[in-house]
Amino acid sequence: xxxxxxxxxxxxxxxxxxxxxxxxxxxxxxxxxxxxxxxxxxxxxxxxxxxxxxxxxxxxxxxxxxxxxxxxxxxxxxxxxxxxxxxxxxxxxxxxxxxxxxxxxxxxxxxxxxxxxxxxxxxxxxxxxxxxxxxxxxxxxxxxxxxxxxxxxxxxxxxxxxxxxxxxxxxxxxxxxxxxxx
Numbered sequence: 073x074x075x076x077x078x079x080x081x082x083x084x085x086x087x088x089x090x091x092x093x094x095x096x097x098x099x100x101x102x103x104x105x106x107x108x109x110x111x112x113x114x115x116x117x118x119x120x121x122x123x124x125x126x127x128x129x130x131x132x133x134x135x136x137x138x139x140x141x142x143x144x145x146x147x148x149x150x151x152x153x154x155x156x157x158x159x160x161x162x163x164x165x166x167x168x169x170x171x172x173x174x175x176x177x178x179x180x181x182x183x184x185x186x187x188x189x190x191x192x193x194x195x196x197x198x199x200x201x202x203x204x205x206x207x208x209x210x211x212x213x214x215x216x217x218x219x220x221x222x223x224x225x226x227x228x229x230x231x232x233x234x235x236x237x238x239x240x241x242x243x244x245x246x247x248x249x250x251x252x253x254x
Contacts, residue, residue, distance in 0.1 A: 077207065081149045084198050088143030088159055095136035099129055102170070106132045109169040138162050146202065156202035163199065167192040 095102055107128045114126040125131060139162050145155035171192065173185035210218070 077205070078149050080198075081152055081202065082147045084195070084202060085143040085145070085147030085155075087195065088139040088162075089147060090143075092136045092138075092140030092143055096133055096140060099132040099136065102132050103128045105169045106135075106165075108172070109165045113165075135162050135166065139166075152207075153203050153205070156199045156205075160196055160199040160203060163192055163196045167196070 110126070110128040110131045113131070117124040117126050125134070138158055142155045142159040142162070145151050146159065167189060171185045171189040173182050173189050176182040176185055
């Protein structure tokens with residue numbers, strides 16, 4: 073499964089490397105589309121921290137940098153789960169801003185935008201699978217449950233041993249009291 077997983081990571085990361093690099097170098101063509109989303113996010117960023125950038129161009133470049141970095145991590149199979157989670161977070165605003173098929177009146181353009189929207193949904197699905205993939209290893213939830221179960225088992229074993237040794241000590245004391253004293 074390892075070669076398949078590696079190839080899938082490389083293929084999934086490639087689109088983000090290409091589009092992230094292109095947008096990082098030249099964000100201006102995407103800024104008008106991004107403005108639709110950044111205008112809504114701007115007030116939230118303002119409330120969170122007034123020092124955060126709110127310019128559509130800057131936010132587009134930040135999104136592109138995250139896609140480029142996440143794509144490189146995913147394609148090289150390094151920190152794949154965090155990278156896939158990061159990329160999933162960037163796909164959502166990118167899809168809403170870039171392919172709002174519901175706003176187009178021309179049937180052909182609406183169809184093209186719907187296809188691109190669905191393609192991005194497919195990418196999001198692949199990223200969610202990559203984010204949840206533990207690569208054949210037990211997940212954190214299972215390991216935590218196993219840790220707790222092992223500790224409980226150890227405590228029960230220790231308690232049984234202590235009870236048994238206490239019974240032995242009581243019996244030994246009882247026998248010791250009956251022995252003649254010197």
